[in-house]
Amino acid sequence: MSEASQQFIADxxxxxxxxxxxxxRILYDVVAVGGALAGQTITTGxxxxxxxxxxxxxxxxxxLPASVHFTETNMDETDCAPGYVRHSRDYNYTDTSxxxxxxxxxxxxxxxxxxxxxxx
Amino acid sequence: MRYSVAMSGDTEAxxxxxxxxxxxxxxxxxxxxxxxxxxxxxTAVIRSVILPRDGERHVHGNASFTSAYVLRAAHEARVAxxxxxxxxxxxxxxxxxxxxxxxxxxxxxxxxxxxxxTKMPMLGMTLGGENIAWxxxxxxxxTEPTWAESVRSVSPVLAVTWNDELRPVPKITGAQERTVxxxxxxxxxxxxxxxxxxxxxxxxxxxxxxxxAATGLITVGVMDYDAVERRNLDRMIGxxxxxxxxxxxxxxxxxxxxxxxxxADVIDVRRHEVSITDPVGVSIAxxxxxxxxxxxxxxxxxxxxxxxxxxxxxVIDGGIALTTFPDGHMRNGIWxxxxxxxxRPCMACIGQLVAGEVSLDKxxxxxxxxxxxxxxxxxxxxxxxxxxxASVSASLxxxxxxxxxxxxxxxxxxxxxxxxxxxxxxxxxxxxxPYCAYENATRTGDRRTPIAEHRNDWREEVEARKAKRHPxxxxxxxxxxxxxxxxxxxxx
Ligand SMILES: [Zn+2]
Numbered sequence: 001m002s003e004a005s006q007q008f009i010a011d012x013x014x015x016x017x018x019x020x021x022x023x024x025r026i027l028y029d030v031v032a033v034g035g036a037l038a039g040q041t042i043t044t045g046x047x048x049x050x051x052x053x054x055x056x057x058x059x060x061x062x063x064l065p066a067s068v069h070f071t072e073t074n075m076d077e078t079d080c081a082p083g084y085v086r087h088s089r090d091y092n093y094t095d096t097s098x099x100x101x102x103x104x105x106x107x108x109x110x111x112x113x114x115x116x117x118x119x120x
Numbered sequence: 121m122r123y124s125v126a127m128s129g130d131t132e133a134x135x136x137x138x139x140x141x142x143x144x145x146x147x148x149x150x151x152x153x154x155x156x157x158x159x160x161x162x163t164a165v166i167r168s169v170i171l172p173r174d175g176e177r178h179v180h181g182n183a184s185f186t187s188a189y190v191l192r193a194a195h196e197a198r199v200a201x202x203x204x205x206x207x208x209x210x211x212x213x214x215x216x217x218x219x220x221x222x223x224x225x226x227x228x229x230x231x232x233x234x235x236x237x238t239k240m241p242m243l244g245m246t247l248g249g250e251n252i253a254w255x256x257x258x259x260x261x262x263t264e265p266t267w268a269e270s271v272r273s274v275s276p277v278l279a280v281t282w283n284d285e286l287r288p289v290p291k292i293t294g295a296q297e298r299t300v301x302x303x304x305x306x307x308x309x310x311x312x313x314x315x316x317x318x319x320x321x322x323x324x325x326x327x328x329x330x331x332x333a334a335t336g337l338i339t340v341g342v343m344d345y346d347a348v349e350r351r352n353l354d355r356m357i358g359x360x361x362x363x364x365x366x367x368x369x370x371x372x373x374x375x376x377x378x379x380x381x382x383x384a385d386v387i388d389v390r391r392h393e394v395s396i397t398d399p400v401g402v403s404i405a406x407x408x409x410x411x412x413x414x415x416x417x418x419x420x421x422x423x424x425x426x427x428x429x430x431x432x433x434x435v436i437d438g439g440i441a442l443t444t445f446p447d448g449h450m451r452n453g454i455w456x457x458x459x460x461x462x463x464r465p466c467m468a469c470i471g472q473l474v475a476g477e478v479s480l481d482k483x484x485x486x487x488x489x490x491x492x493x494x495x496x497x498x499x500x501x502x503x504x505x506x507x508x509x510a511s512v513s514a515s516l517x518x519x520x521x522x523x524x525x526x527x528x529x530x531x532x533x534x535x536x537x538x539x540x541x542x543x544x545x546x547x548x549x550x551x552x553x554p555y556c557a558y559e560n561a562t563r564t565g566d567r568r569t570p571i572a573e574h575r576n577d578w579r580e581e582v583e584a585r586k587a588k589r590h591p592x593x594x595x596x597x598x599x600x601x602x603x604x605x606x607x608x609x610x611x612x
Contacts (some may be wrong), residue, residue: 003137006569008160035288037269052570053422053569054569055476055481056422056468056475056555056557056558056569056571057478057479057571058475058476059479060477060478060480061223061479062477072493072494072495073495074485074491088480088485088491088494088495090476090495091498092474092476093468093474093475094468094469094470094471094474094556095553096468096469096552096555096556096557097553097554097555098553098555110512112171
């Protein structure tokens with residue numbers, strides 16, 4: 001694994017989301033703070049190919065279980081675990097007084113918190 | 121291979137303060153370095169300064185190192201994976217300093233210690249105190265050093281000491297009278313020798329490249345893998361209908377225009393039909409002293425933002441954004457320009473680079489209508505008018521002049537932006553945050569974060585263009601044009 005991917009795992013773990021490699025992706029757990037999934041622990045991830053320039057370039061796509069829905073996002077299944085899709089969501093990290101991993105984590109948390117209830 | 125040394129302005133100040141003593145005596149110092157390896161140039165980037173402890177050097181008469189000092193420093197360098205640099209001062213020295221017999225023997229004696237500890241060549245440096253001139257040489261073995269071509273100190277003020285033997289002062293020509301009368305022949309000699317790379321040969325890059333040639337620079341590179349199309353002709357001043365009809369490479373058009381604009385007797389125009397987002401583009405960029413970033417996408421910007429700090433090559437970037445009202449008339453225009461050096465904020469921290477968009481750029485999604493629709497994003501605006509792109513190139517070039525000629529001794533300004541609707545020019549007081557990955561990678565050289573990536577798409581584009589056959593009448597026109605150009609450029 002590249003130095004940058006190892007750094008991503010170390011940084012996420014230090015930020016409280018213990019991360020591990022899993023095939024072409026890195027997985028970690030996040031607790032949703034609001035929305036339909038509030039209180040639940042969600043396993044989410046990023047493609048390893050997206051953290052090759054970490055922390056200079058953050059990842060973009062957020063891997064989530066296919067059962068989690070949003071009103072409007074772009075999705076695909078690249079690098080995803082079975083039963084997962086990845087969502088594209090604009091990420092604008094310009095406040096570099098915050099650690100990159102913490103900023104990424106609150107971005108992901110914010111995204112999960114706007115998930116809508118699964119259609120029956 | 122050419123050799124050079126780069127140091128940040130802060131590092132240089134620490135070394136200078138130590139080496140130039142109030143009592144006027146010579147002094148010695150040790151530092152470590154990392155390599156920054158280009159295609160034609162290898163640069164030692166000074167990494168850290170190891171100040172001597174009490175009794176670790178002698179300062180009376182000919183200053184000298186104790187072997188305890190050299191051994192301690194060599195150990196520190198080895199642990200960090202750095203090379204070792206031995207420095208001394210010639211307080212009364214003026215210009216590029218050579219080695220005295222004693223200097224030679226000292227450096228040659230310690231070469232083995234340094235190389236066996238660090239597995240890297242030993243670097244020797246001298247500071248001439250009279251006009252703050254640095255010189256440097258690489259010891260690949262103990263018999264004879266290989267002289268560097270230049271030593272640069274990089275901060276908003278770029279100061280380069282040239283080795284006149286390896287890169288002689290270019291002759292001032294009759295076409296340069298006005299230029300030289302503006303900043304003097306010494307500045308002209310220093311500036312003309314800078315190797316400057318323009319990345320992106322579109323409306324702004326093409327203008328910048330021509331003006332660098334007209335300023336008298338003797339080596340200017342242009343990097344772009346794209347070709348001229350008809351829709352470029354409203355902004356690429358100097359590009360012709362023939363260029364568009366033949367789909368000529370933008371670097372070829374830039375080279376032609378630069379040769380006509382050049383005021384030096386001989387100009388070396390380097391054409392690089394490659395992408396800066398590819399490792400080969402990065403290696404080429406590392407051969408240059410200053411880079412103009414005339415690109416508008418996040419990925420190339422991220423690569424250049426990295427090089428500015430990791431390899432201590434000042435990058436001057438800029439751009440323009442025009443907005444329109446729904447009825448189509450003009451709402452506003454903002455252009456921004458900024459010089460990236462240690463001591464000035466990087467593009468990620470001033471918002472010029474949204475690093476989170478780099479992965480979209482890599483996937484080609486920033487221009488993908490389907491993706492844009494799904495993301496609820498605004499389509500990228502490509503509005504631009506020739507009358508305004510000159511404002512961007514003018515501001516970039518003014519930053520260049522401040523960086524290299526330092527009128528008022530202040531160097532390049534803080535990031536600037538101009539708001540067209542309100543006619544206000546503003547200077548940003550932003551600085552990089554403590555977790556800025558770019559600034560934190562300052563002076564890492566070849567250990568820079570890899571942002572460039574090998575790709576075939578641009579290579580295929582370049583190959584396809586080269587293989588393309590054109591109608592006979594266009595080929596004849598092209599040959600006639602070429603001959604005319606050649607003879608015109610020979611006129612003295
Ligand atoms: Zn920054």
